[in-house]
Amino acid sequence: MSAPSLTAIPVASRIQGFSYAIRNIVAEARKVEATGTRVRYLNIGDPIPFGFSTPAHLVEAVARAMRDGHNGYTASPGIAEAREIVAADFAARGVPVDADRVLLTSGTSEGIELALGALADEGDEVLVPTPTYPLYTAVLAKLRAKTVYYRTDPEHGWQPDLDDLRRLVGPRTRALVVIDPNNPTGAVYPDDTRRALIDLAETHGFPILADEVYGDLHYGGPVAPMASLAPDAAIISFSSLSKAYLAPGWRAGWLAVGRTPRLDGVLAGIKKLADGRLCSPGPMQYAIAAALSGPRDHQVAFRAELKARADLTTARLNAVPGMSCVAPRAAFYAMPRVMLPPGRTDEEFVLGLLRATGVLCVYGSGFGTDPAAGFFRVVFLASLDELGAIYDAMADFTAQFLRA
Numbered sequence: 001m002s003a004p005s006l007t008a009i010p011v012a013s014r015i016q017g018f019s020y021a022i023r024n025i026v027a028e029a030r031k032v033e034a035t036g037t038r039v040r041y042l043n044i045g046d047p048i049p050f051g052f053s054t055p056a057h058l059v060e061a062v063a064r065a066m067r068d069g070h071n072g073y074t075a076s077p078g079i080a081e082a083r084e085i086v087a088a089d090f091a092a093r094g095v096p097v098d099a100d101r102v103l104l105t106s107g108t109s110e111g112i113e114l115a116l117g118a119l120a121d122e123g124d125e126v127l128v129p130t131p132t133y134p135l136y137t138a139v140l141a142k143l144r145a146k147t148v149y150y151r152t153d154p155e156h157g158w159q160p161d162l163d164d165l166r167r168l169v170g171p172r173t174r175a176l177v178v179i180d181p182n183n184p185t186g187a188v189y190p191d192d193t194r195r196a197l198i199d200l201a202e203t204h205g206f207p208i209l210a211d212e213v214y215g216d217l218h219y220g221g222p223v224a225p226m227a228s229l230a231p232d233a234a235i236i237s238f239s240s241l242s243k244a245y246l247a248p249g250w251r252a253g254w255l256a257v258g259r260t261p262r263l264d265g266v267l268a269g270i271k272k273l274a275d276g277r278l279c280s281p282g283p284m285q286y287a288i289a290a291a292l293s294g295p296r297d298h299q300v301a302f303r304a305e306l307k308a309r310a311d312l313t314t315a316r317l318n319a320v321p322g323m324s325c326v327a328p329r330a331a332f333y334a335m336p337r338v339m340l341p342p343g344r345t346d347e348e349f350v351l352g353l354l355r356a357t358g359v360l361c362v363y364g365s366g367f368g369t370d371p372a373a374g375f376f377r378v379v380f381l382a383s384l385d386e387l388g389a390i391y392d393a394m395a396d397f398t399a400q401f402l403r404a
């Protein structure tokens, strides 16, 4: 054998554009932990480490599926029983959709990846809100497609800026991403805004990718799917058991492709891509059927817990001099803003906070906002007492940071 090469193995250039700040920032937290400081992880939207539990009947459905021997591959779009129950759930929420247009996916994330993969070629454009959930930009970078950010406006409760959006539509626009209820802002869009978004997409002939993973976590009760406003519009909806059913590690999600024949080709493309990844986790598909056909009282309790935390977060952060926070109306995120001194960035603020207090948030620029604008995201799943202590530490640090 000739001498082995010592040259480093090259990495695909696409990886440079792939970034997911919510998890990338953990490397910094580990360094702080290594110095003996306790880190409080407010970076990931996972209710389980904060003491919330997956409903017992869902755990039982998965255990039963495993015991009954459902441990093989399933059909690529998922088991028929769960697809039918997802379709029935959409119908009950005002979206008539055939089970054949429903696919079970490894979380909302895989649904998003499959849909973008079926829609966007290299150089195509997809309209994505800013701030955004960063998976969209990461997947688009992988596809060598272009993220075109449209503004959502903190002065108007983080609603989409429709004029900005209209200006950004171009010949290569392939889809409009709508995250409602929203991560990272906690915003919920009124029906007239949702209708205006649908009108815009329909006029130009591109689909809406409706990320509805927080649809059941609006504090006032479930939000109807966007497609219920226009069942014949080209809308693909995504959701999962991760948030409203408290089972993020199961990777159990679904997508539903609107009934318009204009989406038939995209549906076929999604199914083709789904064949290549075999199937989503099999036993967890049985929990989807149990979740959507069983009791949902855990959601009533969870929404009340979240609302109390949202109220505390809004009150405490708005009381910090130099800070402001739009009240979240759903989910477990807030996107406060600190008035940074000239030349400072959101990342410096967040890393400073981490090093000084052990509190880990994510800087707004990880969600696409301007680094100088001073936004950062807080996950408020900790108990009220712990959040109180966290906001005390945040207030002290902010006073020092703004003085320096």
Ligand SMILES: Cc1ncc(COP(=O)(O)O)c(C=O)c1O
Pocket (backbone or CB within 6 Å): 045, 106, 107, 108, 109, 110, 133, 179, 182, 183, 211, 213, 239, 240, 241, 242, 248, 253
């Ligand atoms: C807006 C949004 N979409 C999708 C996801 C991914 O969810 P899943 O666990 O269903 O893949 C998240 C997770 O935080 C999210 O906030």
